[in-house]
Amino acid sequence: MAVPIAQDTGSPVVSDEALLERLRAGEAAAGDALVKRYCQPLMRYLQRVAGEQISEELHQQTWLSVLDHVEKFDPASSGGGFKAWLFRIATNKANDFWRSRGRERAAKEGLRLVAEEEAPAAELRLEGSEQADKLKRAIQQLPEAQRQVLMLRYYSNLKFIEIAQILGCPLNTALGRMHKAMLKLKDLMSE
Amino acid sequence: MQSVVNASRLAKDGSNVIEKLDNNEQILLMYLAGELPSADQADVDRLLAVDPGLRQSLAELQACQTLVDEALGNLDEASPLPVSAEAAARQTARAMRQRMAEPKVAATSRADERSPRSWWWLYPTVAAASILVVAMLWLNRQVGPTRLPAEQMPGMHSDKGGDVIATNKTQTPSATPAAAPWQTPAVTVAQNSRDADDALLLASLNSPVAEDEQRPSSDDESKRLALNDAMPQDELSQILLNAKGVQD
Numbered sequence: 001m002a003v004p005i006a007q008d009t010g011s012p013v014v015s016d017e018a019l020l021e022r023l024r025a026g027e028a029a030a031g032d033a034l035v036k037r038y039c040q041p042l043m044r045y046l047q048r049v050a051g052e053q054i055s056e057e058l059h060q061q062t063w064l065s066v067l068d069h070v071e072k073f074d075p076a077s078s079g080g081g082f083k084a085w086l087f088r089i090a091t092n093k094a095n096d097f098w099r100s101r102g103r104e105r106a107a108k109e110g111l112r113l114v115a116e117e118e119a120p121a122a123e124l125r126l127e128g129s130e131q132a133d134k135l136k137r138a139i140q141q142l143p144e145a146q147r148q149v150l151m152l153r154y155y156s157n158l159k160f161i162e163i164a165q166i167l168g169c170p171l172n173t174a175l176g177r178m179h180k181a182m183l184k185l186k187d188l189m190s191e
Numbered sequence: 192m193q194s195v196v197n198a199s200r201l202a203k204d205g206s207n208v209i210e211k212l213d214n215n216e217q218i219l220l221m222y223l224a225g226e227l228p229s230a231d232q233a234d235v236d237r238l239l240a241v242d243p244g245l246r247q248s249l250a251e252l253q254a255c256q257t258l259v260d261e262a263l264g265n266l267d268e269a270s271p272l273p274v275s276a277e278a279a280a281r282q283t284a285r286a287m288r289q290r291m292a293e294p295k296v297a298a299t300s301r302a303d304e305r306s307p308r309s310w311w312w313l314y315p316t317v318a319a320a321s322i323l324v325v326a327m328l329w330l331n332r333q334v335g336p337t338r339l340p341a342e343q344m345p346g347m348h349s350d351k352g353g354d355v356i357a358t359n360k361t362q363t364p365s366a367t368p369a370a371a372p373w374q375t376p377a378v379t380v381a382q383n384s385r386d387a388d389d390a391l392l393l394a395s396l397n398s399p400v401a402e403d404e405q406r407p408s409s410d411d412e413s414k415r416l417a418l419n420d421a422m423p424q425d426e427l428s429q430i431l432l433n434a435k436g437v438q439d
Contacts, residue, residue, distance in 0.1 A: 028291055032284040039280040043272050052273050060283045067287050132269040135262045154263050159226050171208075175217035182255045189262060 016082035017075045024070050035063055038083070042090055045155040048139060049148055050094040058097060062090045080162035087156045088166045091148065098144070131189070138188035146181035149174050209234070219249050223256065 014033070022030035042062065046055040066089060073085055139147060145167075152163045164174035209231050212218050221227045222235045239246050272279070 026291065028284075028288045031287045031291075032280075035283050035287070036280045039283070040276045043276055043279055044267060047272060055272070056274055056279055056282075059279055060286050063283045063287055064290055067290055131262070132266045135266050136270070139266075150259070154260065160221060160224060161226070171211055172213045172217055175220050176213065179216045179220060179252075182252075182259050185259050185262070186255050189258070 020070065020073060020075075020082055023067075031063075031067065034066075034082075038086060041155040042086065045087065045151050046090060046094060048151045048155070049091075049144075050097055054097060058090065058093045061093050062086070065089050065093070079165055080158055083156060084158055084162045084166060087152060087158065091152070091166055094148075134189055134191075135185070138185050141188060142181055142184060146177045146184070149177040150181040150185075153178060215245065215248060216252065219245075219252050222249070223253060 016034065016037070019030040019034050019037075023034065039059070043055055043059050046058045046062075050058055066086065069089075073082070075081055142150070148167060149163060152158060152166065153160070156163075158166070160174055160178070161171055164171045167174060208221070208228055209218055212221070218227070218231075218235065222232065225232075227235065239249065274282075
């Protein structure tokens with residue numbers, strides 16, 4: 001599975017936990033390094049689960065939340081380390097967003113899908129790929145729980161057991177959602 | 192196709208990850224990800240070697256996973272982020288530095304705003320005070336107006352129950368307001384302070400000396416009662432005052 005997590009190359013890699021410790025001590029540069037390290041996968045994850053318009057804001061909220069709760073993070077007790085903790089916070093932010101926008105969502109979603117079908121957005125036309133367009137719609141049609149597992153797996157590359165912990169569900173539930181999401185995507189793309 | 196779950200249970204190799212899973216697809220997903228314990232991984236390898244159906248399932252799952260991975264990769268290449276990752280990282284890093292630069296006091300006050308810790312005692316205290324006030328009002332209504340003991344009210348005596356009754360026998364039930372349900376009928380003569388004042392005045396007019404100290408003879412009393420019954424109250428009072436003046 002492709003793992004697009006950006007890693008600092010060149011100089012010896014400093015672990016997330018070491019950077020977090022330095023951030024806890026007040027070293028802002030350590031925070032910059034962590035943000036840079038996870039910016040691409042985290043932004044992509046938020047883009048896929050929450051939408052393009054809000055992904056940047058949620059990304060910033062996620063990191064500010066990391067900063068606010070940095071004292072509470074315990075690498076020993078949190079399975080999956082800092083990365084799992086970071087994606088857990090991002091998932092919570094996305095869930096909060098959808099919860100607050102829950103009522104508007106259904107109506108807007110319906111309108112947006114109709115508009116896209118009638119007149120493809122300029123962005124989609126620029127993307128050019130019909131396959132990408134189809135996949136985008138297929139992802140949007142996935143149930144929220146299945147989409148979260150799939151995107152967490154793809155963008156964070158966390159283990160299934162860690163994903164289950166993030167989502168607060170048993171391992172078999174997370175695996176079942178993953179399997180269904182993959183089959184559904186395959187079917188939707190082949191239509 | 193064999194069930195990997197059952198095969199694993201038969202193996203009883205001590206690992207219990209497979210036993211937590213519902214079906215072969217979930218096990219194969221874990222197998223493909225390399226996240227099964229080594230003993231379970233070896234079990235699946237052994238089953239795959241002898242079960243073509245299971246091998247077919249694994250191949251389909253692998254193809255599906257590859258398809259989805261490639262599709263998501265292509266989608267990311269085709270659709271750029273709303274802002275570049277570098278720009279987003281710079282903005283976020285700036286916001287974090289600003290947050291870190293905020294004085295600790297501000298951060299503390301933010302936390303205080305979120306949790307109303309310093310006011311936790313207010314609500315129970317107000318509630319308790321409200322209950323107390325309501326209870327006192329209710330009790331006050333139950334007991335009724337304060338009754339003075341008979342010894343403190345000249346011209347009155349106490350019956351067996353200790354209730355105060357005016358000695359003025361001209362007082363008729365119609366002269367007093369109707370008794371409330373919680374009030375004892377025997378004490379309606381002196382049921383409020385205004386009635387008590389009236390009773391005191393009439394008692395002092397009727398009996399210059401306190402009844403407890405000196406009771407009139409039965410003849411005198413019967414005459415006075417006869418007068419009381421025959422005359423209106425104002426005339427009776429006038430006559431008594433005049434008689435008192437002659438005596439003096």
